[in-house]
Amino acid sequence: MTRGDRRSTAAPAPDPAASAVPPPAPAGAAKDAPRDAPASPGHAPAPPTPSPPSAGRGTSALRDRVRHAGLPYLLLVPALVLELLVHIVPMITGITMAFRDLTQEYIRNWGAAPWAGLDNFHIAVDVNAPVGEALLRSFAITCAFTVLAVGLAWLLGATAAILMQDTFRGRGLLRALFLTPYALPVYAAVITWSFLLQRDNGLVNHVLHDQLGLTDAPPFWLVGDNSFFSLVVVSVWRTWPFAFLMLTAALQNIPRDVYEASAIDGAGMWRQIRHITLPALRPVNQVLVLVLFLWTFNDFNVPFVLFGKSAPESADLISLHIYQSSFATWDFGAGSAMSVLLLLFLLLVTAAYLLLTRERAPRATRSCGTRRRKRAHV
Amino acid sequence: MRRFRTAAAAALTTALTAALASGCGGGTTTDGAGSNDKPKELTYWATNQASSLQEDKKILKPELAKFEKQTGIKVKLEVIPWSSLLDRILAAASSGQGPDVLNIGNTWSSSLQKSDALLPFDDKNMAKIGGENRFSPSALAATGAEGKPPAAVPLYSLTYALYYNKKMFRQAGIDEPPKTWQELVAAGKKLTGDGHYGLALEAGDPVENAHHAFVFGKQHGADFFDASGKATFDKPGNVKAVKQYVDFLAQDRISAKGNAEYAARQSVRDFAKGKAGMLLWQAARSQLLGNGMKPDDYGVAPVPVQSASDTGDRGTTSMVAGINLAVLKNTDNIDGALKFVKFMTSNAEQHKLNTTYGSLSPVRAAQKAAPRDKDEKVMRAVLADSAAPLPQVPDESKFETLVGTAMKELFAQAAAGQKVTTESVRERLAKAQQQMRK
Numbered sequence: 001m002t003r004g005d006r007r008s009t010a011a012p013a014p015d016p017a018a019s020a021v022p023p024p025a026p027a028g029a030a031k032d033a034p035r036d037a038p039a040s041p042g043h044a045p046a047p048p049t050p051s052p053p054s055a056g057r058g059t060s061a062l063r064d065r066v067r068h069a070g071l072p073y074l075l076l077v078p079a080l081v082l083e084l085l086v087h088i089v090p091m092i093t094g095i096t097m098a099f100r101d102l103t104q105e106y107i108r109n110w111g112a113a114p115w116a117g118l119d120n121f122h123i124a125v126d127v128n129a130p131v132g133e134a135l136l137r138s139f140a141i142t143c144a145f146t147v148l149a150v151g152l153a154w155l156l157g158a159t160a161a162i163l164m165q166d167t168f169r170g171r172g173l174l175r176a177l178f179l180t181p182y183a184l185p186v187y188a189a190v191i192t193w194s195f196l197l198q199r200d201n202g203l204v205n206h207v208l209h210d211q212l213g214l215t216d217a218p219p220f221w222l223v224g225d226n227s228f229f230s231l232v233v234v235s236v237w238r239t240w241p242f243a244f245l246m247l248t249a250a251l252q253n254i255p256r257d258v259y260e261a262s263a264i265d266g267a268g269m270w271r272q273i274r275h276i277t278l279p280a281l282r283p284v285n286q287v288l289v290l291v292l293f294l295w296t297f298n299d300f301n302v303p304f305v306l307f308g309k310s311a312p313e314s315a316d317l318i319s320l321h322i323y324q325s326s327f328a329t330w331d332f333g334a335g336s337a338m339s340v341l342l343l344l345f346l347l348l349v350t351a352a353y354l355l356l357t358r359e360r361a362p363r364a365t366r367s368c369g370t371r372r373r374k375r376a377h378v
Numbered sequence: 379m380r381r382f383r384t385a386a387a388a389a390l391t392t393a394l395t396a397a398l399a400s401g402c403g404g405g406t407t408t409d410g411a412g413s414n415d416k417p418k419e420l421t422y423w424a425t426n427q428a429s430s431l432q433e434d435k436k437i438l439k440p441e442l443a444k445f446e447k448q449t450g451i452k453v454k455l456e457v458i459p460w461s462s463l464l465d466r467i468l469a470a471a472s473s474g475q476g477p478d479v480l481n482i483g484n485t486w487s488s489s490l491q492k493s494d495a496l497l498p499f500d501d502k503n504m505a506k507i508g509g510e511n512r513f514s515p516s517a518l519a520a521t522g523a524e525g526k527p528p529a530a531v532p533l534y535s536l537t538y539a540l541y542y543n544k545k546m547f548r549q550a551g552i553d554e555p556p557k558t559w560q561e562l563v564a565a566g567k568k569l570t571g572d573g574h575y576g577l578a579l580e581a582g583d584p585v586e587n588a589h590h591a592f593v594f595g596k597q598h599g600a601d602f603f604d605a606s607g608k609a610t611f612d613k614p615g616n617v618k619a620v621k622q623y624v625d626f627l628a629q630d631r632i633s634a635k636g637n638a639e640y641a642a643r644q645s646v647r648d649f650a651k652g653k654a655g656m657l658l659w660q661a662a663r664s665q666l667l668g669n670g671m672k673p674d675d676y677g678v679a680p681v682p683v684q685s686a687s688d689t690g691d692r693g694t695t696s697m698v699a700g701i702n703l704a705v706l707k708n709t710d711n712i713d714g715a716l717k718f719v720k721f722m723t724s725n726a727e728q729h730k731l732n733t734t735y736g737s738l739s740p741v742r743a744a745q746k747a748a749p750r751d752k753d754e755k756v757m758r759a760v761l762a763d764s765a766a767p768l769p770q771v772p773d774e775s776k777f778e779t780l781v782g783t784a785m786k787e788l789f790a791q792a793a794a795g796q797k798v799t800t801e802s803v804r805e806r807l808a809k810a811q812q813q814m815r816k
Contacts, residue, residue: 310779
């Protein structure tokens with residue numbers, strides 16, 4: 001929104017006040033009044049277009065009301081159109097694709113693709129057939145991966161944020177250092193990891209095998225079963241700075257005196273964390289965990305850059321799996337059906353999560369937690 | 379709370395649209411007929427043939443300038459990296475927005491032919507670029523399904539060959555390059571030891587794997603598709619083929635275990651650095667030179683066969699690899715596009731570009747010149763006598779993905795010390811085949 005827009009929305013607001021109480025203007029308006037006043041006599045007969053606060057005085061109440069009621073919607077139109085274009089239309093297109101037998105034969109003219117009914121879905125969920133079985137396995141792997149990656153990222157972020165709550169020398173430097181992975185471009189960062197994880201020339205094996213002698217033979221990190229752990233490590237490395245950043249910001253809002261008071265009452269560090277820090281962080285955690293979950297579950301970049309187009313079986317995340325099922329094999333209908341299933345699953349999880357966390361909210365309200373939330377809502 | 383929920387909803391929608399955006403280009407309906415609305419300009423998508431995209435531009439720009447001088451048509455050039463080429467082509471085909479003329483990998487020809495996005499080179503169009511007799515038949519066989527007008531014309535041709543390190547061969551007492559796989563394994567065992575290996579494999583790259591599976595399959599008298607275009611991945615001949623290739627690492631141990639994760643041309647580097655004595659590759663010259671290996675240090679021979687007396691399909695030593703040139707059907711400059719195709723396949727341009735890129739010219743007239751190096755000599759003979767096109771069926775790209783990935787998994791298993799048996803190979807291939815649901 002530009003400055004001009006904001007002015008036009010704000011302009012009508014003092015209008016009724018001005019017309020209702022003509023002579024004694026409120027303190028705020030008084031300042032503006034002298035500036036506007038000398039200008040209006042000179043301009044009064046000329047153009048009626050630039051309607052300063054005083055111009056509304058003569059118009060009918062009805063027109064006024066229509067303008068007031070309509071303006072917000074008018075201002076929403078650009079956002080609405082963009083939202084339709086960017087989100088809703090592609091989403092509906094994607095969902096429609098799921099019900100069609102869309103292969104390369106029809107990519108020039110999607111409308112000509114025959115309707116497949118629920119066939120694509122049937123194939124995707126038929127866990128006794130190879131396609132459904134592979135999808136289910138990929139889904140299970142993604143769930144395990146997400147739980148591990150989000151849990152570790154949050155734990156690391158929270159630990160670091162709490163440890164850096166107190167000022168000490170070099171805190172700024174450490175904070176900047178911690179945030180680096182978040183600031184690096186994904187591709188550059190993950191490709192570096194893939195070099196580190198190479199079996200023969202990678203740094204990881206050089207340390208683990210050559211220097212520490214922990215393994216009999218240098219293990220593989222990018223193919224085979226270990227690739228799952230490589231993926232978790234790289235993903236946590238990518239996302240934990242975000243958790244750290246959010247939680248650091250949230251911790252700034254907890255008043256120091258609460259800690260001091262509890263310390264006087266004999267609370268140790270663990271008690272303070274359990275009874276002050278964590279309850280106060282609750283609203284932030286609620287969003288943070290959800291966002292981390294969605295990002296991690298849907299992550300495409302990290303596995304794609306790390307493993308290429310065909311991920312090893314043990315690290316076959318669902319987003320890459322769907323990409324393989326549609327782009328690499330030119331079967332867009334099946335890919336879309338899988339995407340729709342993924343959408344439903346994520347919607348379900350999000351709804352359940354929000355419902356569960358909301359119900360528990362009133363019970364958990366304590367001390368500064370409530371205060372903070374109230375402040376946020378006024 | 380409300381604000382939070384809106385934010386969460388927004389985050390959710392964004393995340394999901396990202397997952398959903400499997401090619402939501404807009405689904406425009408295009409009537410398909412090209413036109414001559416913009417006769418003075420063309421957009422050309424070239425594939426990455428040289429060592430970098432920049433290098434490609436440097437090579438092609440002067441040629442495009444020549445074309446502009448001859449015809450007055452300005453050609454806008456974009457060099458597309460291989461990693462995104464297929465996605466870009468699909469997007470161009472589905473949206474109708476994109477280049478007029480483009481390079482495609484020749485193995486995609488019939489898959490793309492089925493999409494009806496490419497201008498067919500029927501008799502009329504073929505006549506405009508000089509007639510199909512200009513091209514060598516084996517290269518022309520890899521331009522689309524049999525019996526249909528080609529979806530593209532061959533531009534650069536390549537074949538696989540066996541590269542061997544002369545010095546390592548001498549030291550190991552091997553007099554000449556192996557002609558059969560048995561000889562290759564024997565030579566490999568002599569070369570293996572002390573941190574050196576017989577054969578370098580790009581075993582983590584599904585596409586490379588699939589190419590080799592195809593050749594081994596042919597040598598075992600099998601095909602990955604039957605005459606009707608149905609997948610026959612788990613036929614005994616194909617199982618033998620895949621097992622034989624994986625066994626170089628699993629059983630014969632003439633390849634390093636680390637090869638199982640090679641997918642970024644590390645095998646070329648290993649060969650160039652003398653870590654491995656042999657390599658199966660297409661036109662490796664410039665890549666080897668880039669890794670510090672001089673042409674005098676290696677020899678080139680055709681890829682081995684099962685038995686020296688094999689001929690016909692069983693004597694296949696390479697796929698017909700290469701790049702085809704295609705015209706998008708809804709181009710705004712059909713005449714100009716065909717002129718450009720004619721220019722690019724002219725004798726002079728063919729000679730120039732293929733020499734620069736180290737590939738073979740699929741144009742007969744350009745093949746008459748004396749071979750410029752030993753790579754070209756071997757590749758010419760292979761292309762003429764013992765190369766076969768990959769199956770020209772619409773599902774070919776699925777074959778590369780599914781079989782290639784299955785082989786990558788088998789290599790990973792073998793490298794991790796698990797046994798690879800005929801049964802486990804068959805199971806993998808059967809699973810891959812079941813994924814071809816249509």
